[in-house]
Amino acid sequence: MFPEFLPEQLGEEKTGKNMLRELVTTLMDCRRTGGNYLFGKGRFVLRGFTADPAFELSKCAIIKDSNTTTTGTAHGLFIKRYNCRGLWRTLKRTLQLPRSYECLAAAIRLQKAGIATPAVFLASRYYLITEVLPEDAVFLDKEPELTSGVVSVLAKMHDAGIYHGDVNLRNIYFLNGQYGFIDLDSARIFPKGISKSLRRQELARLISSYAREYSSRQEPLSESILDEFTNQVTACYRERTGINLLDSKLNERIQYLIRRVRRR
Numbered sequence: 239m240f241p242e243f244l245p246e247q248l249g250e251e252k253t254g255k256n257m258l259r260e261l262v263t264t265l266m267d268c269r270r271t272g273g274n275y276l277f278g279k280g281r282f283v284l285r286g287f288t289a290d291p292a293f294e295l296s297k298c299a300i301i302k303d304s305n306t307t308t309t310g311t312a313h314g315l316f317i318k319r320y321n322c323r324g325l326w327r328t329l330k331r332t333l334q335l336p337r338s339y340e341c342l343a344a345a346i347r348l349q350k351a352g353i354a355t356p357a358v359f360l361a362s363r364y365y366l367i368t369e370v371l372p373e374d375a376v377f378l379d380k381e382p383e384l385t386s387g388v389v390s391v392l393a394k395m396h397d398a399g400i401y402h403g404d405v406n407l408r409n410i411y412f413l414n415g416q417y418g419f420i421d422l423d424s425a426r427i428f429p430k431g432i433s434k435s436l437r438r439q440e441l442a443r444l445i446s447s448y449a450r451e452y453s454s455r456q457e458p459l460s461e462s463i464l465d466e467f468t469n470q471v472t473a474c475y476r477e478r479t480g481i482n483l484l485d486s487k488l489n490e491r492i493q494y495l496i497r498r499v500r501r502r
Contacts, residue, residue: 275342281362282342291365295319311370316356318366337423338366344400344425351398353391354411354418371411371420378407382451385410385444389471391417392444393478396437401426405440406447437475438483442491445471449496468492 275282295317298310308319320337338361345368348355356368378384388410395402402409403424411418428436445468452459459467472484 281360281365282339284357284359287359287367289315289359289367291317291319291360291362291367294367295365314370315359316368316370320364320366322364336361336363338362340425341366341422343427344402344422347398347400347427348395348419351394351400353395353398354413354416355422356418356420371413375411375413375418378410378412379447379451381412382407382448384412385448386467386470386474387412388417388444389474390478392440393475395419396432396440397479399428399431401428401432401436402440405443407444407451408447434481434483437479437481438488438491441471441475441483442488442495446492446495449492464492
């Protein structure tokens with residue numbers, strides 16, 4: 239549910255008080271959908287949507303099946319089931335606000351801010367159903383050279399109080415002249431604004447993901463090129479938000495993320 243932190247970054251971001259406030263805020267956002275969503279039997283459903291998630295998943299071409307989630311697509315729908323395999327995971331999921339609720343709340347906030355994301359049709363404790371993106375959507379892990387253009391949209395998202403939690407290039411797409419975000423499982427809502435440390439984490443994840451994509455193509459970025467890209471990204475972010483994130487903490491976080499992935 240929550241992103242990974244360096245030891246020195248642990249603190250007020252993960253206190254019980256803030257977690258409770260986040261859960262309450264998320265649930266209220268889900269309820270305030272202007273009548274677009276109906277709530278009953280523990281699930282939010284887009285008005286007029288009648289598909290049964292379990293039945294739809296049984297007809298899907300399965301994309302992923304792990305201890306945490308099973309996903310697939312069928313008939314223009316993307317279906318995700320949150321698995322509870324094991325006693326501990328079952329207990330943990332029972333005590334948490336369903337991740338799908340948080341996805342819906344983040345999607346509502348993104349749409350309100352004018353930022354693209356797939357429409358959510360259903361959000362329940364164990365299922366999330368969204369629209370499937372068209373085939374001409376380009377994900378940035380396939381075209382990393384598009385990365386610099388997403389910085390202003392990321393800044394806009396942060397200014398709207400939305401923390402994505404997993405800003406990897408594979409979760410960002412470009413379609414019809416707009417950047418958009420998928421995979422909102424780790425998203426968090428901050429009505430009073432996002433802290434500088436969390437903004438830094440998002441930017442570091444974006445930059446490290448950019449560097450990893452080139453390394454995976456046997457075209458690793460030199461230190462000078464990575465520094466130049468980091469300067470470009472932080473300058474754009476500063477121009478959009480007035481917040482300067484270019485410091486030693488950002489560089490340390492970038493290197494930490496790059497090294498961590500390389501060890502896997």
